[in-house]
Amino acid sequence: MVSLNEKRSKVQYVVQNKTEWVDDDNKFGKRMLEKMGWKSGVGLGKNENGRTEHIDLKFKSNLKGVGFINGKYDSTWIAHSQSFDSLLQQLQQAHSPSASSSSSTIHNFHQTVQQTKTRLTSAYLPKDININDNKFGKRMLEKMGWKSGVGLGKNENGRTEHIDLKFKSNLKGVGFINGKYDSTWIAHSQSFDSLLQQLQQAHSPSASSSSSTIHNFHQTVQQTKTSYKKQSSGKDLSSRSNDELDCIFGWNKGNQLKIDQIKQDSSLDMTNEIISDNLYKTSEQSIEDYFKEKTKKKAQIQYEQSQSLNDQTIDSVDQNSSNEEINERVESKLEKNLKKRRNYSTVESIVDCDQSEMLPKKKKKSDQLNNDIEDPYKNCNLSELNGYQGESRINSFIKSKLMSAEDIAEKLPEKLTLGASGFTPAGYPKVIPRAYAQRIQNSKYPENFSINLYTGASTGDELDGVLARTGRLKLKIPYQSHPDLRKFINQGKLDFIDMHLSHVSRYIREGIFPPINVAIVEACDVTSDGRIYLTNSSGMSSTYLALAKDIYVELNEAHPLEMKGLHDIYLPELHTGRPINIDYVDDRIGTPYIRVNPERIKGIILTNKFDSSPGFKKPDDASFKIANHILDFILDEVEHGRIPKKLLPFQSGVGNVANAVLACIAKDNRFKSIEMYTEVIQDSIFDLIDSDKLRFASTTALTFSLEGQKRFFNQLTELKSKFILRPMEISNNPEVIRRMGLITMNTALEADIYGNVNSTHVLGSAMMNGIGGSGDFTRNAYVSIFMTPSIAKGGKISSFVPMVSHCDHNEHSVQIMVSEQGLADLRAKTPKQRAELIIEKCVHPMYKDQLRDYYKQAQRVSFGLHTPHDLQQALSWHVRLQQTGSMHPDCQQTKTKDTEQTAKQVDQTASTKK
Numbered sequence: 001m002v003s004l005n006e007k008r009s010k011v012q013y014v015v016q017n018k019t020e021w022v023d024d025d026n027k028f029g030k031r032m033l034e035k036m037g038w039k040s041g042v043g044l045g046k047n048e049n050g051r052t053e054h055i056d057l058k059f060k061s062n063l064k065g066v067g068f069i070n071g072k073y074d075s076t077w078i079a080h081s082q083s084f085d086s087l088l089q090q091l092q093q094a095h096s097p098s099a100s101s102s103s104s105t106i107h108n109f110h111q112t113v114q115q116t117k118t119r120l121t122s123a124y125l126p127k128d129i130n131i132n133d134n135k136f137g138k139r140m141l142e143k144m145g146w147k148s149g150v151g152l153g154k155n156e157n158g159r160t161e162h163i164d165l166k167f168k169s170n171l172k173g174v175g176f177i178n179g180k181y182d183s184t185w186i187a188h189s190q191s192f193d194s195l196l197q198q199l200q201q202a203h204s205p206s207a208s209s210s211s212s213t214i215h216n217f218h219q220t221v222q223q224t225k226t227s228y229k230k231q232s233s234g235k236d237l238s239s240r241s242n243d244e245l246d247c248i249f250g251w252n253k254g255n256q257l258k259i260d261q262i263k264q265d266s267s268l269d270m271t272n273e274i275i276s277d278n279l280y281k282t283s284e285q286s287i288e289d290y291f292k293e294k295t296k297k298k299a300q301i302q303y304e305q306s307q308s309l310n311d312q313t314i315d316s317v318d319q320n321s322s323n324e325e326i327n328e329r330v331e332s333k334l335e336k337n338l339k340k341r342r343n344y345s346t347v348e349s350i351v352d353c354d355q356s357e358m359l360p361k362k363k364k365k366s367d368q369l370n371n372d373i374e375d376p377y378k379n380c381n382l383s384e385l386n387g388y389q390g391e392s393r394i395n396s397f398i399k400s401k402l403m404s405a406e407d408i409a410e411k412l413p414e415k416l417t418l419g420a421s422g423f424t425p426a427g428y429p430k431v432i433p434r435a436y437a438q439r440i441q442n443s444k445y446p447e448n449f450s451i452n453l454y455t456g457a458s459t460g461d462e463l464d465g466v467l468a469r470t471g472r473l474k475l476k477i478p479y480q481s482h483p484d485l486r487k488f489i490n491q492g493k494l495d496f497i498d499m500h501l502s503h504v505s506r507y508i509r510e511g512i513f514p515p516i517n518v519a520i521v522e523a524c525d526v527t528s529d530g531r532i533y534l535t536n537s538s539g540m541s542s543t544y545l546a547l548a549k550d551i552y553v554e555l556n557e558a559h560p561l562e563m564k565g566l567h568d569i570y571l572p573e574l575h576t577g578r579p580i581n582i583d584y585v586d587d588r589i590g591t592p593y594i595r596v597n598p599e600r601i602k603g604i605i606l607t608n609k610f611d612s613s614p615g616f617k618k619p620d621d622a623s624f625k626i627a628n629h630i631l632d633f634i635l636d637e638v639e640h641g642r643i644p645k646k647l648l649p650f651q652s653g654v655g656n657v658a659n660a661v662l663a664c665i666a667k668d669n670r671f672k673s674i675e676m677y678t679e680v681i682q683d684s685i686f687d688l689i690d691s692d693k694l695r696f697a698s699t700t701a702l703t704f705s706l707e708g709q710k711r712f713f714n715q716l717t718e719l720k721s722k723f724i725l726r727p728m729e730i731s732n733n734p735e736v737i738r739r740m741g742l743i744t745m746n747t748a749l750e751a752d753i754y755g756n757v758n759s760t761h762v763l764g765s766a767m768m769n770g771i772g773g774s775g776d777f778t779r780n781a782y783v784s785i786f787m788t789p790s791i792a793k794g795g796k797i798s799s800f801v802p803m804v805s806h807c808d809h810n811e812h813s814v815q816i817m818v819s820e821q822g823l824a825d826l827r828a829k830t831p832k833q834r835a836e837l838i839i840e841k842c843v844h845p846m847y848k849d850q851l852r853d854y855y856k857q858a859q860r861v862s863f864g865l866h867t868p869h870d871l872q873q874a875l876s877w878h879v880r881l882q883q884t885g886s887m888h889p890d891c892q893q894t895k896t897k898d899t900e901q902t903a904k905q906v907d908q909t910a911s912t913k914k
Contacts, residue, residue, distance in 0.1 A: 035144060393561060394606075397528035401553075403603040408552050409435035411602065414449050417514050419544025420463060421521035423456035423701035423728060424654070424680055425613040427537030429520045429554045430462040431605055437466040450474050452514055456539020456700070456728050457501065457772060458482060460612045468494070477513065478504045479770040490766045498760060498770040501679070505543045505729040509574060519548030524559040526604060531593040534567055535559045536611055536709075537701035538725045542569050542594050550602045558608045562716045565592045567725045572733075582736050585649050585675045586696045586724065613703050619660030622789045625820035626657055627664040630745065630785060633816065633823055635670055637783070643743075649675040651737075651777045653746040654703075657787050659684035661745055666691040677740050679731050679773045681723070683708040689719070698724045700731040732776040741782040746774040748788040750799050751817060751842075753835040753851060754867060755826050757786050757809040763878050764805030771808050778813045790819040790844035796886035798847040800838060802854045803874035817842055831867040846888065 037044065044050035145152065152158035409432065416436075422428025440449050449472040458464065458481035467473050468484040476485060477497045488494035499507075507513055521541050525533040534541055535556055545551060570590030572580055581589050619627075637643040652658040659682055665671045666687035674688065676697040683705055688694035702725070704712055712719060730736065748757045749768060758764075760771055778784045786809070788799045799819065811834065817824045822841035826834050839851050854873060862868035877887045884891050 032140070032144065036140075393525045393555065393557070395528060397598070398526055398555065398604055401526075401601055401604040403605060405431045405435035405605050406439075408432050408603045408605060409439045411550075412436055412439075412518060416450070416518060417452040417454070417516050419454045419508075419516040419519045419540065419548055420459070421456070421534065421537065421539060421541040421544070422459040422463065423537040423539035424458055424703040425460040426611050426701040426703045427522050427535040427539070427541075428455070428459040428463050428611070429522050430460065430556075430609045430612075431554055431607050432520050432552060433463045434466050437470045440470045440472055446470070446472060453477075454504075454508065454513070454516065454540065454544065455479075456537060456541070458769070462609075462612065475514075479772050481769045486767060486769075496767060496770075498767065500732075500771065500775045501728055501773045502732040502734060502776045505540060505571075505727070506574065508540075508543055508547065516544055516548045518550050518552070519544040520552045520554065521545060522554045522556050522607075524556060524563045525561055526553055526555060526601070528598060530596045530598040530601070532596060533564045533593050534725070535563060536704075536725075538567055538569070538727050538731075539700055540728055542571055542727050543729070545594050545596050546571065549600065551596060551600050552602060553604045554607050555604055556607045556609060558610050560713055560716060562720065566720060566723060567592050568730075569594050569727060570730060571727065572729065580730065580733060580736055582730070583739065585677050585698045585740070588724065590726075610706060610709055611704070613705055613709075617656055619656045619663065622820040623657045623660035624664060626787050626789070626818050627661040629818050629820075629823040630661055630787065630816075631664055631668055631671070633818075633825070634743065643783075647671070647674055648741045648743050648782055649677040651678040651742045651744040651781070652676070652680075653772075653774060654680055654682070655747045657747055657789075658682075658745060661787075663687050666693055677731075677737070677742055679728070679777075686711065689722070694722055696722055696724075698726060698731065700726055700728050728773075732773045734776060734780045737777055737780040742777060742780075743783045743785070744777040744781040745785045745787060746778060748786040748799065748817075750801055750804055751786065751788065751814075751838070752801055752804045753838050753855060754831050755811040755814045755817060755834050755838065756804050756807045757814055758804040758806045759808040761806035763882055764875075775809065775813075778809050781815075783815055784813060785816040785818060786814055787818040790821050790842060791846065793886075795844070795846055796888065796891070797881065798844060798877070798887050800843045800847065800851065801877050801887070802851065802858075803869060805875060805878050819844075821845075832865075835868075850889065 041052075042048045043052045149160070150156050151160045420429055420433075440446050443449065449470070451467055451470070451473045452475040453464075453467055453473060454477055455463070457479040461482065464476075464480060464482040465484050468482065468488055471493075473485075473488070473494055475495045475497070476489075478499045478501055480486065480489070480496065485494065485496075489496045508516070519541075521532065521544070522535050523532050524535050525531075532545065532553065536559070568588045568590045569592070570580075572578065581587070634643060634647070638645055638647070652662060662684040665674060671693060673693055673695045675695050676685075676699070678698070679700050681697055681699045681702050681704075685694065685697060686708065702712065702723070746759070748759060749762070750758045759774055760768055762768055778786075790799055791797060792799060811826070811831070815825075815827050817826060817838055819842040821844060824834070824837045824841040826837065829837065835855055839848060839855065843851055854870065855868070857873065858868035858870040859865060861870050861872075880889070880891075881887045
């Protein structure tokens with residue numbers, strides 16, 4: 001706020017006669033009105049038809065309150081005077097010789113004095129006004145930043161006195177000071193006197209009638225008119241025309257015509273009443289209803305325009321034209337109109353406008369487009385799948401972008417940083433990567449190629465496998481599970497960054513990773529205005545499509561068009577810290593598609609391939625025992641009131657154990673209904689659907705087996721209301737996870753006696769898969785659970801060791817540890833209490849005594865006893881496994897130096913657990 005004692009800028013207007021008139025637009029009064037919504041020439045109020053006159057503002061140098069009007073309370077002071085005279089008269093009577101000195105008289109005297117004091121106090125109106133904190137002047141100053149006892153201005157060193165405000169009944173502008181411009185008007189008068197003198201001289205007998213004198217006279221008159229108009233027109237509204245007055249006061253011409261007609265037919269009082277009715281209209285409709293009605297009318301107009309456009313276009317087509325020709329002409333006309341209305345930016349924002357219904361869809365598709373499309377599942381009854389043989393999605397835009405996989409592969413750069421769709425083997429590109437790998441293989445200089453591959457997580461062999469086998473893959477993020485990728489990573493031939501999935505989008509958007517130059521995504525539909533509808537996963541697709549310079553789309557017709565609407569695409573803003581508005585599992589905050597600039601879509605290829613997810617083995621007895629331990633624990637928490645009876649949403653990781661938990665929930669009558677907020681949905685979800693226990697599931701990927709995909713697509717119409725697919729940045733967002741209060745269940749590769757968990761590394765050095773989203777969910781869960789069978793490889797490996805060889809989740813994040821042996825609740829336990837509990841509850845009997853002996857030895861030799869460790873023996877179990885192939889000390893297997901073979905066996909065991 002500007003200080004009142006700040007020097008004000010002034011604008012000077014110099015006229016022909018060298019006089020100056022100063023107009024100060026920086027006056028305090030004008031700025032004050034503008035802060036309250038006033039605009040020059042516009043009336044106050046919601047409808048801008050209120051007061052337009054200026055309000056005079058002047059410095060208040062007295063103690064009179066805001067709103068005080070001189071002379072208004074004179075009658076009150078007269079009453080005070082009369083009351084005081086009456087008091088004096090009573091005093092004289094009381095002290096006169098004949099006056100009675102009784103106690104009653106004295107009492108009446110004191111009572112009269114007290115009443116008079118009360119009347120005087122209540123009638124002292126200026127003081128009463130000053131102490132009223134609810135007066136308009138004070139509230140107005142507080143709106144402008146004023147505080148009691150604090151000066152105005154940025155440094156709070158400006159004016160602290162009150163400002164007097166009074167009604168302005170004249171046409172003088174805000175800030176006008178009487179007499180300030182008298183010298184200007186004197187100059188006008190002198191100029192006018194000079195003009196009269198020239199006129200007298202011009203018409204006198206001795207005046208010269210030369211043409212030069214007449215020309216000078218006309219020039220002087222014109223200059224005087226201009227000067228006088230500049231000086232006076234701003235203050236005298238009588239010189240303005242009716243149209244100018246209408247603009248100044250915001251009067252409507254239609255209303256003015258009605259007013260003129262009323263003046264002719266009725267009296268002045270009736271006229272004023274009708275004028276007020278015309279100028280001010282009161283509506284009983286709420287603001288919300290008003291805008292709803294306005295939006296509805298706008299949509300109706302757009303619909304009628306589109307219908308009339310279709311009718312006009314079709315009527316203009318020759319009656320002998322084929323249906324395909326009519327469709328092509330209509331589409332061409334509509335696309336031209338759409339292009340006129342839209343401006344596209346390079347980095348696309350997700351918008352909420354869907355006009356796909358305006359584009360008519362063709363009823364037939366060209367047989368030539370499908371001649372070269374391979375069907376890898378010839379015996380899976382694809383014709384029975386809803387959508388596979390359904391309505392064609394090939395519009396004129398798609399047809400204009402159609403290319404072969406080989407042509408697209410030739411267009412991809414040799415130095416490729418590829419952002420691909422897919423999260424687990426779901427919704428990933430399957431044809432273009434293979435063609436690009438073939439191009440590298442056929443190249444004379446394959447060493448010129450270099451690939452950085454960014455995905456959502458692991459994908460199928462058609463992407464991860466084929467690019468890994470080219471030998472030109474240099475960087476992979478953020479997760480993997482393919483054997484070829486794992487081999488190259490552990491051989492040191494491929495750089496792999498294992499990271500929390502919730503961090504990936506931000507790192508890429510902020511340029512921490514090398515920038516993406518190409519994005520390839522799988523979609524079930526693409527529209528001419530750049531809307532891309534994804535298939536079985538969302539993952540990182542929205543981020544990659546927003547940043548990539550060139551976009552290529554695999555339009556997969558194996559996915560029905562009914563997939564449209566499953567996704568909820570939303571990208572949070574960077575650096576804002578703005579909350580993500582998701583409170584419940586089924587909340588939607590985005591759009592069902594990703595909007596991009598159509599010009600960035602460089603090519604489209606048609607496919608009809610299903611995701612090559614192998615599925616998971618049926619859970620074994622150990623998995624079901626783990627599941628039952630978890631369910632008993634959850635019900636016990638409900639009984640103690642720590643979990644509500646309707647339960648909290650579940651997050652379940654990938655693997656047989658996670659599938660077993662959901663299968664047990666489906667069969668357990670103690671569970672009535674559950675919700676899921678997770679990153680991957682697997683075939684086990686169908687058990688919950690069949691038992692009618694799934695209320696809703698939010699995920700970023702649907703990783704179904706082939707049979708699961710067939711079932712999901714066949715039942716898509718009825719299942720669509722139970723699923724939502726979100727971007728990975730939202731499904732794994734720590735803020736949303738914490739707000740949901742999730743019960744998270746993830747698989748551990750190994751754990752130590754203190755509750756630290758290793759999810760990623762074999763023997764502390766060989767990468768298995770990656771941390772994925774387990775860290776996002778574990779660190780922010782309401783209840784975090786880690787589960788693992790107690791032994792592997794027939795008892796040669798113990799899942800519980802003295803110290804983990806690599807730590808992904810430390811003891812502070814792990815609350816519950818479960819194996820088929822039992823469940824250990826690690827909450828509110830010291831490190832030594834956790835160790836004793838895990839050994840007794842979770843460790844297999846084959847290794848219990850061995851771990852007890854280690855723990856006792858650690859307490860004897862440890863440097864400190866808060867978390868006892870024998871550092872010489874802490875990793876001895878892993879050393880023994882590497883040397884002999886078993887962690888058990890009684891193993892008689894011959895020692896071998898072939899550690900690669902041993903690691904391979906351990907790797908296979910870990911894959912089974914995952």
